[in-house]
Amino acid sequence: MRKLFIALGFAFTLGFAQAQTTEVPKEKWYHAGVEQTGVYGVNTDQALQFLKDNKRKANTIIVGVLDSGVENFHEDLKANMWSNPKEIPGNGIDDDKNGYIDDVHGWSFLGTAKGINYNDDTTELTRVYKALSSKYATFDQKKNHEAIVKNPTEYAEFQKIEKEYLSAVGKAKYNQQVAQSKLNAVEGGVNKMVLEFGDTKLTKDILKNYQPTDSQILEALWIFGELKEEQWVGKTMKEVSNTYLGAARPNDKKERFYGNGDSNGPESSHGTHVAGIIGAVRGNNIGSEGTTGGNNVKIMSVRTVPNGDERDKDVANAIYYAVDNGAKILNMSFGKPYSPDADLVWDAFKYASDKGVLIVKAAGNSNEDIDVHVHYPTNFRNGNVVSKSVLTVGASTKDPNALKARFSNYGKKSVDVFGPGQEIYATYPGVDQYRFLNGTSMASPAVAGVAALVWSHYPKLTAEDIRNILMETVNKNEQLKEISVAGGVVDSYKAVQKAEEIYKQRKLK
Numbered sequence: 001m002r003k004l005f006i007a008l009g010f011a012f013t014l015g016f017a018q019a020q021t022t023e024v025p026k027e028k029w030y031h032a033g034v035e036q037t038g039v040y041g042v043n044t045d046q047a048l049q050f051l052k053d054n055k056r057k058a059n060t061i062i063v064g065v066l067d068s069g070v071e072n073f074h075e076d077l078k079a080n081m082w083s084n085p086k087e088i089p090g091n092g093i094d095d096d097k098n099g100y101i102d103d104v105h106g107w108s109f110l111g112t113a114k115g116i117n118y119n120d121d122t123t124e125l126t127r128v129y130k131a132l133s134s135k136y137a138t139f140d141q142k143k144n145h146e147a148i149v150k151n152p153t154e155y156a157e158f159q160k161i162e163k164e165y166l167s168a169v170g171k172a173k174y175n176q177q178v179a180q181s182k183l184n185a186v187e188g189g190v191n192k193m194v195l196e197f198g199d200t201k202l203t204k205d206i207l208k209n210y211q212p213t214d215s216q217i218l219e220a221l222w223i224f225g226e227l228k229e230e231q232w233v234g235k236t237m238k239e240v241s242n243t244y245l246g247a248a249r250p251n252d253k254k255e256r257f258y259g260n261g262d263s264n265g266p267e268s269s270h271g272t273h274v275a276g277i278i279g280a281v282r283g284n285n286i287g288s289e290g291t292t293g294g295n296n297v298k299i300m301s302v303r304t305v306p307n308g309d310e311r312d313k314d315v316a317n318a319i320y321y322a323v324d325n326g327a328k329i330l331n332m333s334f335g336k337p338y339s340p341d342a343d344l345v346w347d348a349f350k351y352a353s354d355k356g357v358l359i360v361k362a363a364g365n366s367n368e369d370i371d372v373h374v375h376y377p378t379n380f381r382n383g384n385v386v387s388k389s390v391l392t393v394g395a396s397t398k399d400p401n402a403l404k405a406r407f408s409n410y411g412k413k414s415v416d417v418f419g420p421g422q423e424i425y426a427t428y429p430g431v432d433q434y435r436f437l438n439g440t441s442m443a444s445p446a447v448a449g450v451a452a453l454v455w456s457h458y459p460k461l462t463a464e465d466i467r468n469i470l471m472e473t474v475n476k477n478e479q480l481k482e483i484s485v486a487g488g489v490v491d492s493y494k495a496v497q498k499a500e501e502i503y504k505q506r507k508l509k
Contacts, residue, residue, distance in 0.1 A: 021037055021038035021039050021398075021400060022036070022037045022038060022039075024037050024039055024041075024398075026423065026425070026436075027288065027425040028288075028289070028425075029041055029398045029420070029423070030042060030277075030291070030398075030420035030424055030446055031043070031044040031045065031289065031291070032398075033045070033046050033491070033493060034400075034475050034489075034491070038400055039398050039400070040396055040397075040398070040400060040403060040420070040475060040477070040489040041398070041420055042291050042419065042420065042446055042447075042449075042450050042489075042490055042491060042492045043491045043492050043493040043494070044289075044291055044293050044453075044492055046492075046493040047293060047453060047492035047493040047495070047496045048293050048294070050493060050496050050497060050500075051457050051496055054500060056457040056458070056496075056500075057457070058294050058296035058456045058457055059296065059456050059457070059459045060296050060297075060298060060456070061292075061296060061297055061298070061328050061329065061452050061455055061456040061459075062082055062297075062298045062300050062325075062326045062327045062328055062329075063278055063279065063292075063297055063298070063299055063300065063327060063328070063329045063330070063331060063448060063449075063452050064106075064300045064302055064318075064322030064323075064327035064329070064330040064331070065271055065274055065275050065278070065299055065300065065301055065302065065331050065445075066302045066304040066305070066315070066318045066319070066322065066330055066331065066332050066334075067268075067270055067271030067274050067275075067301070067302075067303070067304060067305050067331075067333060067334070068265060068267060068268055068269070068270045068271040068303065068304075068305045068306070068307075069108065069262075069263060069264045069265030069266075069267070069268035069271045069272075069301060069303045070105075070106070070263065070264065070268055070271045070272050070274075070275045070299060070301035071264055071268050071272045071427070071429040072105045072263065072264055072301065074272060074276075074427050074429070074432060075286060075287065075432040076276060076280045076281050076284070076286060076287035076288065076427050076432070076434075077272070077275055077276060077279070077280060077281070077299065077427055079281050079295065080279045080280070080281055080290075080295055080297055080298060080299055081105050081298065081299050081301075082105060082106065082298035082299055082300040082301075083104060083105060083298075084096065084103055084104055084105070084325070087102060087103055087104055089102060089104045090102060098324065098325065099256065099257040100257065100259075100261065100321070101113070101260075101261060102260075102261035103261050103263070103325075104261060104263075105263050105264075105300070105301055106263035106300045106301035106302050106303070106321075107259055107260075107261060107263055107302055107303065107318075107321050108259045108260050108261070108262050108263055108265055108302075108303035109258065109259040109302070109303060109304055109314040109317050109318055109321075110259065110265065110303050110304070110305075110306055110314065111259050111260045111262060111265075111303075112258070112259070112260060113258070113259075113260055114260075115260055115262070116238070116239070117260070117262060117265055117266050118306055119265070119266045119267050119306055119307060120231075120306060120307045120308055121306040121307065121308030121309065121311070122308050122309070123308055123309045123336070124309040124336045124337070124338040124339065124340070125161065125164065125165055125309075125337070125338055126165070127309075127340070128161055128338050128340055129158075129161050129162060129165040131340075132154070132157070132158040132161060132162075133158070133162070135147045135151075135154075135158075136148060136155055136158050137158075137162070161338075189214070189216035189217045189218070189220025189221075190220050190237075190240075190241050191241070192214055192216060192217050192220075193217055193220065193237045193241075194237045194238045194241050196217075196237075197236065197237040197238075198236070198237075199236055200236060200237070201234055201235065201236060202232055202233060202234065202235055202236065202237065202240070203233060203234075204229070204233065207221075207224055253313055253341060253344060255313070255317075256317055256320065258317075259303075262303070263301035263302065263303050264301070264303075265303045267307065268429050269428060269429050270305070270333070270441065271301065271303070271305075272427050272428055272429050273424075273426045273427060273428055273435065273437050273441075273442070274331060274333050274426075274441060274442070274444075274445045275299045275301070275427065275445070276288055276290065276426035276427030276428075276434075277290060277291060277424060277426045277442055277445040277446050277449060278290050278291065278292055278297065278299065278331060278445045278446075278448055278449040278452065279292050279297040279298075279299045279449065279452075280426060280427055281295055282294055282295060283295075286432075287427060287432070287434050288425050288426045288427060288434060290449050291445075291446050291447075291448075291449030291450050291453065291492070292449040292450075292452040292453050292456070293449075293453045293492070294453070294456075296456045297449075297452050297456070300322060300325065300326075300327050302318040302321055302322050303318075304318040304334070305334045309336045309338075310334050310336070311341075312339055312340065312341035312342060312344045312345050313341060313344055315332075315344075315345050315348070315377060316341075316344040316345050316347065316348040317348075319345075319348035319349070319351065319352055319359075320348060320351060322357075323351065323352050323355050323357050327357065328356070328357055328358065328452075328455065328463070329357070329358045329359075329360060329448055329451050329452055329455070330352065330357060330358070330359045330360070331360050331361075331444055331445050331448040332359060332360070332361040332362065332377065332444070333361075333362045333439070333440070333441035333442075333444045333445060334362065334441070335361075335362060335363075335364045335375045335376060335377065336375075336376050337373070337374070337375065337376070338376065339376035339377065339378075342376060342377070342378075342381075345376070345377045346381050346386050349377070349379065349386045349387045349390060350386060350387060352387065352389070353386075353387035353388065353389045353390075353463070356389075356462060356463050357389065357463055358389045358390075358391065358451055358455075358463040358466055358467060359387065359389065359390045359391070360390075360391045360393060360444050360445075360447055360448040360451060361377065361379075361390065361391070361392055361393065361444060362392075362393060362439070362440035362441050362443065362444040363375065363392050363393055363394045363395070363408060363409040363410070363411070363414070363415045363440045363443075364408075364409040364440055365395075365407045365408065365409065365439050365440055365441075366407070366409055367406060367407055367408065367409065367410075368409050368410075369409070369410060369411050369483075370409045370410070370411040370414045370415065371411040371412060371413045371414050372411075375409055375414075378414065379392065379414075380413075380414070388464045388467070389462075389463035389464050389466075389467055390467075391416050391417065391447065391451070391467050391470065391471075392414060392415050392416045392417075393415070393416065393417055393418065393419050393421075393440060393443045393444045393446075393447045393490075394408045394409060394410055394415045394417070394418045394419075394421075394440060394443060394480075394483070394484060395407070395408040395418065395419070395420070395421025395422060395438075395439060395440045395442065395443040396408075396418040396419060396420055396421060396422070396443065396480075396489050397420075397421075397422040397423075398420070398422070398423070400477075402479075403418070403477055403479045403480060403489070404418070404479060404480060404483065405421050405422045405438070405440075405443075407438065407439070407440075408421065408440055408443070409440065410483035410484060411483065411484070412482060412483060412484065412485070413485065415483065415484040415485065416467075416471055416484065416485045416486055417447060417470060417471055417474055417484060417485070417486045417488065417489070417490050418443065418474075418480055418484060418488065418489045418490070419443035419444070419446040419447040419450075419489060419490050420442070420443060420446045420489070421438065421439055421440050421441075421442045421443030421444075421446070422438050422442075423436050423438060424436065424437055424438070424442040424446070426442075446490075447470065447490050450470065450490050450492040450495060451466050451467075451470060453492050453495075453496070454466055454469060454470070454492065454495050454496055454499050457496065457499070458496075458499040458500070458502075458503055458508075460503070460506075460508045461499060461502065461503075465499075465502065469495050469498045469499055469502070470490050470495055471485065471486040472486070472498060473490075473491055473494035473495045473497070473498050474486045474487065474488030474489055474490055474491060474494075475488045475489050475491050475494070476488035477489065
């Protein structure tokens with residue numbers, strides 16, 4: 001934190017506090033060029049003019065959006081959505097034999113083959129706490145003591161996690177997580193209710209008049225007093241179980257082929273906004289425009305992130321799916337402080353790298369130095385870089401005097417570049433809506449779109465080339481020098497200039 005304040009203070013003494021900007025439309029500020037406007041956008045228009053002047057034509061490029069889902073029928077996205085060319089929609093057959101039935105616009109790893117979708121989940125902290133508490137905080141004190149003696153290092157970690165679990169989360173959130181943990185403990189009773197209620201939509205009157213005849217069911221019924229009414233009213237008992245009974249999800253780490261073809265999902269606001277930043281249609285005079293700069297991008301939606309923390313298994317499988325189905329760039333706007341199965345994700349990172357795929361990921365929104373406070377998924381495994389084609393992005397603002405967004409994580413080693421991430425206007429679900437949102441979740445797709453812009457026009461470059469180009473051509477700023485590797489904000493104009501230079505040096509056409 002001290003380095004951050006020093007860097008900011010130093011920048012101000014050099015006169016950045018007096019930086020002047022010209023007026024740019026608030027909906028489009030992240031496309032601005034700093035040399036023309038004083039605003040650190042990604043400089044889309046100048047990049048496109050350069051490509052036109054150099055007679056560079058765009059090749060189609062697929063960008064995988066690993067997120068909450070994408071509204072594929074949105075007016076400003078539908079023309080740029082990926083469609084599986086070998087899959088016949090709705091016939092219930094795996095036409096292309098890739099292991100996924102009816103994966104028309106992508107896939108959802110947050111659901112079942114029977115069409116049930118998971119929307120809510122616990123935090124990873126809750127899941128780690130639950131797993132360790134079953135060893136060190138049971139009702140059997142003798143068993144606890146034996147476990148502590150046998151595993152003192154792990155017990156010390158449990159004490160740390162327990163303290164964080166009980167104190168760091170708010171009381172309301174804590175109560176909800178306790179409810180979810182207790183729900184797992186009474187799984188037998190819940191499963192019996194699932195069978196008994198069948199397809200009945202739950203109401204307050206139904207539960208009020210319900211007379212359980214089984215002791216397990218009686219024990220399980222308390223959960224409805226812990227959950228909010230909107231979490232169960234109007235849903236079947238099976239839907240309640242699948243949503244809040246986290247342990248009911250398959251736990252085979254080697255499982256690859258699960259989920260369903262609903263790549264939109266029940267709540268796709270986050271993913272739809274992310275997709276629009278990358279690839280909203282350009283030139284249609286509606287809504288927003290993606291930083292890809294054209295209509296050569298195809299958005300593949302891979303539903304990976306629930307309301308709660310994503311699971312490592314789902315993240316790894318989402319990477320494999322996107323890579324195997326032709327995505328060249330993956331955007332990952334999510335993260336968490338714990339990752340018990342991080343090896344699965346690291347192996348997937350390596351797989352993507354070996355296949356020549358670029359991963360662009362968000363740095364996180366905790367205003368922390370992630371060199372110290374690790375933000376997963378991370379590209380560092382035991383201190384070593386996993387992949388040379390992973391780019392981690394912090395969030396910048398349109399204010400040149402306060403360039404780092406106050407919420408953005410940072411790190412001299414762990415954050416590669418910055419991209420626009422505050423007050424970003426893009427697509428949103430619901431009768432062709434658009435909204436302003438903040439976060440490194442917005443900065444990451446802004447940069448992923450720039451990567452797609454460059455790569456689609458210079459397709460003979462490698463994923464590592466694209467990563468290096470984006471890092472080498474940032475608009476440097478003293479405020480970002482000590483809190484990121486490249487020390488600046490991505491600029492697509494300078495990036496395509498560099499790509500053109502490399503093409504000429506390598507005599508590529």
